[in-house]
Amino acid sequence: MIKNESDILAYIQKNINTTSKNVIKSIGDDCAVIKLSTNKSLVITTDTSLLGPHFTKNYSPYEIGYKCLATNLSDIAAMGCKPKYLLMAITIPKLTDAWIKSFYKGINQLIKKHDLTLIGGDTNKGPLSISFQVIGVNNKKILYRKGAKINDDIYVTGKIGMARAALLLSKNKKKYKVLKKFLHMPTPRISIGLAISNIANCCIDISDGLAKDLQTLMSQSKKGADVFIEKIPTHHVVKKTLTRNKYLEALIEGGEDYELCFTSSKKNRNKIKSLSLKYKTPITIIGTVTKSEIKYLDNGNMIKLNLKGFDHFSK
Numbered sequence: 578m579i580k581n582e583s584d585i586l587a588y589i590q591k592n593i594n595t596t597s598k599n600v601i602k603s604i605g606d607d608c609a610v611i612k613l614s615t616n617k618s619l620v621i622t623t624d625t626s627l628l629g630p631h632f633t634k635n636y637s638p639y640e641i642g643y644k645c646l647a648t649n650l651s652d653i654a655a656m657g658c659k660p661k662y663l664l665m666a667i668t669i670p671k672l673t674d675a676w677i678k679s680f681y682k683g684i685n686q687l688i689k690k691h692d693l694t695l696i697g698g699d700t701n702k703g704p705l706s707i708s709f710q711v712i713g714v715n716n717k718k719i720l721y722r723k724g725a726k727i728n729d730d731i732y733v734t735g736k737i738g739m740a741r742a743a744l745l746l747s748k749n750k751k752k753y754k755v756l757k758k759f760l761h762m763p764t765p766r767i768s769i770g771l772a773i774s775n776i777a778n779c780c781i782d783i784s785d786g787l788a789k790d791l792q793t794l795m796s797q798s799k800k801g802a803d804v805f806i807e808k809i810p811t812h813h814v815v816k817k818t819l820t821r822n823k824y825l826e827a828l829i830e831g832g833e834d835y836e837l838c839f840t841s842s843k844k845n846r847n848k849i850k851s852l853s854l855k856y857k858t859p860i861t862i863i864g865t866v867t868k869s870e871i872k873y874l875d876n877g878n879m880i881k882l883n884l885k886g887f888d889h890f891s892k
Contacts, residue, residue: 608713667701668704726842727868732839734769755812780794787829
């Protein structure tokens with residue numbers, strides 16, 4: 578019985594060919610990886626964004642264009658690679674000059690910032706839908722979701738929980754205004770992804786929530802983790818405003834943060850501190866890799882959390 582995204586992937590992998598001689602990584606990571614030569618590979622990702630689950634009517638067209646591309650670029654960042662080329666398919670209900678120009682300005686902000694090239698795509702009429710395919714290349718080592726080692730530090734870049742908190746506080750205009758930018762215009766951590774590619778052991782971008790994405794890292798690595806809730810970095814508005822249960826929901830279950838979660842040996846702590854200073858971005862140790870089982874501790878006390886993370890088909 579197919580009930581969720583994981584079941585769909587399992588069915589595909591069982592019934593459809595997903596491997597080839599030059600395919601280093603197929604389904605199951607942030608990007609597929611295709612070998613070009615001994616040291617060079619292409620990394621390729623694709624994502625579709627829809628009105629409703631990914632953006633709402635209170636997004637500007639600029640924000641829609643920006644976010645739809647940013648979420649794809651985040652997948653490339655999680656592989657420790659550099660994005661190069663884009664293809665985009667868009668379905669729009671009608672042609673409105675101002676909407677179209679604003680939408681492409683949002684896309685162009687990221688194209689200019691990361692020196693990207695839009696090389697093709699498709700345009701159709703219908704309910705609003707935007708799909709990007711991003712092609713990148715590796716500079717150094719490619720990061721995968723598998724590879725965590727026992728006693729590795731677990732890191733997150735930036736701060737998390739603000740995107741979900743923005744949704745939880747959407748009726749509080751003052752608080753929502755502060756948190757809205759984290760939900761509408763996330764920052765893909767491409768530079769940091771490239772910088773950690775030689776010292777991280779595994780990596781994922783937090784799109785479906787820390788609980789689900791960390792579970793993915795640890796299950797693929799066949800490891801466990803101790804996660805220190807008090808160490809997880811977030812915005813002071815999230816800490817001060819939400820109730821305890823809603824705070825934990827935003828921090829650990831909330832998706833759409835698009836920060837990187839990675840593991841690295843303790844010997845790399847000073848290097849990672851230097852990278853944090855260089856990129857003016859917090860890179861925080863939130864836990865440690867263990868032999869098995871993920872445990873969440875709050876100031877040393879283990880707490881049980883009923884957290885799942887985001888799934889398009891969950892009820």
